[in-house]
Amino acid sequence: MKTNELQLVSFEQARKLKRMGFDWECDHLYNGELLVRTDCFFDRKDLDIKLYSNWNDAGYDWNDGVEKEWTSAPTVTLALKWFRDTKNLTCWIDRNATGYYFGISKVDNGTTIYLSYEEKELEFETYEQAESALLDELLKLK
16 A cells, blocks of 8 residues: 555455445445456446446446445545444544554433443554554444
């Protein structure tokens, strides 16, 4: 990954997001486990489908279950925003003297409920590692 690029979700994370209802527009998607950009499509007879110059221009939700082999591949940052916006969760990453950690909370009737707070148990060397682990934790929630 280049330093100016945001980390994409893994194939497994993408499949779990799909099952949870993720339907936001993305710049990448998985065809099976193959990662492809949505703005690099051309007519591919071997795929037996019409492709657009930009996948999102098709006006089709590739996570709706019809095209089972296609799954949107958002950045980890976008997936975390989706959880915050659609599931009413607060999630964060912070740093202490030994590394990065994350937390997840939800406000219910004016009370903050901490669903996960991993400062002492899990610490990560990089922000991106903590971010991906936070997404994995969110994907476990119902």
